[in-house]
Amino acid sequence: MRLLDARSPKVHTESDVTQYLYCVLRCREPRTFDTLGIGERGDIVHTINVGDLAVAASNSPLPRYDNTRRNMMAHMRVLDEVMTEYTVLPIRFDCVAPSPKTVREQLLKARHKELSALLDQMEGRIEMGLKAFWYEDIVFQEIVQKNPTIRRMRDGLAGRSLEETYYDRIRLGELVEAELKARRGRDAETILERLRPLAEKTQVNPTIADHMVLNAALLIARTREQEFNAAVRSLDSDIGGRLLIKSVGPVAPYNFVNVSMRWAT
Template sequence: MSRSSAIEGDAPDGKYLYGIIEAADDAQFETPGIGTGAPVHTLRCGRLAAVVSDAPRIDYPNSRRNMLAHTRVIEEVMARHTLLPVCFGTVASDAEAVVEKILRPRRDELLERLGLMQDRVELGLKATWHEDVVFEEVLAENPAIRKLRDSLVGRPAEKTHFDRVRLGEQIGQALERKRLEDEQRILDRLRSFVHMTKLNKPIGDRMVLNAAFLVEAAQERALDQAVRAMDADWSARLGFKYVGPVPPYNFVTITIHW
């Protein structure tokens, strides 16, 4: 059953899934579930357990309220267990479907992924140039670009259209070369503290790095210190946004197709 959005008062006729954990006993959680605020609990099959709550079988919009409800449950579970997060909005028809279509047939895969995440955390790092600084670097390092830029000063745009397009292309190429160099320089500083790295697409022209790191919990403090050291060394030209631990969506998100 599917509808376009959650409607208050819908019957909690399904099981909303938050994640998969390994658990020897049944567990209850304090954070209220999505939708109706039903109790969050586990459904077990041997060593595996799905973290669920009773909820309407509807399509859940990515509203702030729904995303916060989902995230708060995930955060509480992560504080107590190694977790494989399930994609937002995943709802099973009933408890039997959770066991027979997820936990039992995917047992070996899920246990292997839980083993990968054991005693590891995901941390995220974004690095962004200070715009004026990096543009001046491009001009200083590329005399041809500076000369072309200077030749356009004061000339009407309609008569210099193609030169301006060429200038934009050259600046873009120079920035991409510089971005790759800076990305590699950052990764080199952090490589020894990281188990796995996922590079996501940079957002906008100023972003140098958009990375997720899977890190041994014992190395988290060392990575924190390395990021602080980079910020101190490069703060004149780079800004850093460092977050975590967060659910390991970049490494082990579980997608379920009913």
């Protein structure tokens, strides 16, 4: 557990100003954190407490925030610190409340039962991100070697002009795309069937690049983190020659719970 330096504690005096919210946690006593808040103003990250629940927040210089890399990283850095000590429920990026009182009344009190149940579900659990990418030269070589139709069409383009082969190239591209789609499904399932037994929940998200095979998040018990990392290393040893596998975590469970609010005026 990381403790604040007792020689120079951060002191936060609550004021009736807009609050940027990061996450919900169980915490009875008001406290502050080392990481500074979003907005590059040096705002102290503090808790807004009601009973056994709290929200990690900071005074907000703006009414809303664009999802720039700088802002997103500021949001995530706060969660990274808080989750080293607490189970957290991430709050959706760009959640700004009119005042601490609003947070207490409309979130912590009004949704106490719901938030407590979600914290119970996330207790002792972490999210691990997993991404896999083909080495493009290797996968295209596999396709040409194993698909005679694609191989014949590719060979048939040699020595012919772009104008002459225009429609053949379109057709070849369609065949390659279909083959990649089929392979993506098979390769993704090969990876997931090795890791699913370690996870309580799995979220498969859309791939965001042509050479991306898998973009997934797995919710696992914190006590199984080393076992999960060992399984990823074993997987990389088996298929790493044709796939780059990246594991990221532990992180807050963004893919499995995300608190959002619309404040009543």
